[in-house]
Amino acid sequence: MRQRPAVWLSAALLAVIMTVMEMTALPAALFLKIEAADIDPMYLTLMANFLLAGLLCLLWRYTLGRTWRFGLQGAGTGEALRKHGLPALAATGIVAAAFCVGLAPFDNKPTLWRVLVEGFVYYIGVGIMEELYLRGLLQNLLAGCFAGRRHASLWAVLITSALFGLGHIVGCIGQPLLTGVCRVLWAAALGVYFGAVYVRTRNLTAVMLLHALIDFCGVPFCFSTSNQYPPIALAACVVCFGLLGVYGLMLLKGE
8 A cells, every 4th residue: 555655754763763762762761660570670661662653653653653564364364474583493493402401501590480581571571562563664664665666575575684783783882893793694584584574474473473483482591691692502593593684585585
């Protein structure tokens, strides 16, 4: 559906605002710090900010963005996951196992609450938040800009994925250079995979679930005091997530 200029401009502005909110934890970081059990307060602050960003997106969706097609739906989600989810499931299992091997012996005994919040709820929030503004907004915006041109969907996915990869630079602060480079590269590859599944299914719910699933690879960190990527896990991430990117390119063949 052809969108009015005001819708396009407001969607672009919303994508920028949501990006800043995720990367800075603002405005929640200015007024909210919740301490509960052994959960790092940072995670609760970030999730509060995710909620604020989600509400902002919802407000936009039912005002200026009434004609916008995010693809947030239950219908077809199971089929999309059956078609394109097995590679993500395999990659998640391999990478999680590599983290377990690399971080062993585990030297931290978290409470169940910490594992649930930092290892699962937080990653579900990340999957929802990032897919809303990256695929739901940005990728659709770019596809609209390239509409009528050859390989419009491919270019939209590649540009969005490159930005997704570069966005991980902030999270690499304090990490070795090699780790930072690898994280940017495999995030970009994952972006190609998520973007391609979105193009093929037009189902953002399925892509959110796949994103959250892959992020669950980080659960083993809850049981370790280290925040560094073990070499075996670094290698597993590069290989497995890189292959998911290749799979995504195959899905985009002919687009």
